[in-house]
Amino acid sequence: MARVINTNSPGKRRNAHMRTIAEILRRLSQEQEISEASKDMVAMLVFCLRGIDSTVEESMVAWEKRGYWKKSDEFQQKWWWASRLSKSLETLLRNEDWEKLPEAMMQLYGYVADLKVNRLTRDPDAWRGAYQKLVAEKRASSS
Numbered sequence: 767m768a769r770v771i772n773t774n775s776p777g778k779r780r781n782a783h784m785r786t787i788a789e790i791l792r793r794l795s796q797e798q799e800i801s802e803a804s805k806d807m808v809a810m811l812v813f814c815l816r817g818i819d820s821t822v823e824e825s826m827v828a829w830e831k832r833g834y835w836k837k838s839d840e841f842q843q844k845w846w847w848a849s850r851l852s853k854s855l856e857t858l859l860r861n862e863d864w865e866k867l868p869e870a871m872m873q874l875y876g877y878v879a880d881l882k883v884n885r886l887t888r889d890p891d892a893w894r895g896a897y898q899k900l901v902a903e904k905r906a907s908s909s
Contacts, residue, residue, distance in 0.1 A: 776821035783814040783821075788878040789888045790814075791871055800864050802897070803890070808859050808867070809900040810893035811874065815852030818845065847877060859900065 790807045797804050822845040829838040851874055858866050 776824045780818050780821040783817045784878055784881060785883075786888055786892070787811060787814050787874065788881040788883050789886050790893070791875055791878065792883050792886065793890075794867075794871060800867075803894075805859065805897040806893045806895065808855060809896035812852050812856045812859065812900060813896060815848045815855065818848040819852060822848065856900070859897070860904065 790811055794804060794807050822842060826838045826842055829835075829841070851870070855870055855874075857863075858870055
């Protein structure tokens, strides 16, 4: 039997989330006011940050199974910001605290600044409806 190779590794998914974040930040910086599209983009940032955090957990579990405790801990330290910023952005979004959005964007930009976005490759349909999905998620968990 042939060996199964997973081509959708945590690293690839993490890189895809980072690229999506970089593109959304670029698009958000061009927005003049908070619109439904802006809310969708911020909600998508929350989902991408959660996705990054889950890939970090996945990688850590794999390393801990092999006894690479130090590597696992260093990796967690490198990516701790994703979880923190996802919660911060979610709170900002739920409270509609839009005056804090530029500061949050600058914090996030610091982590994706080294990614070159020459061309926007993400389709806006990817995040259309993300705000409603995030709002519905909270209602479902509080019921």
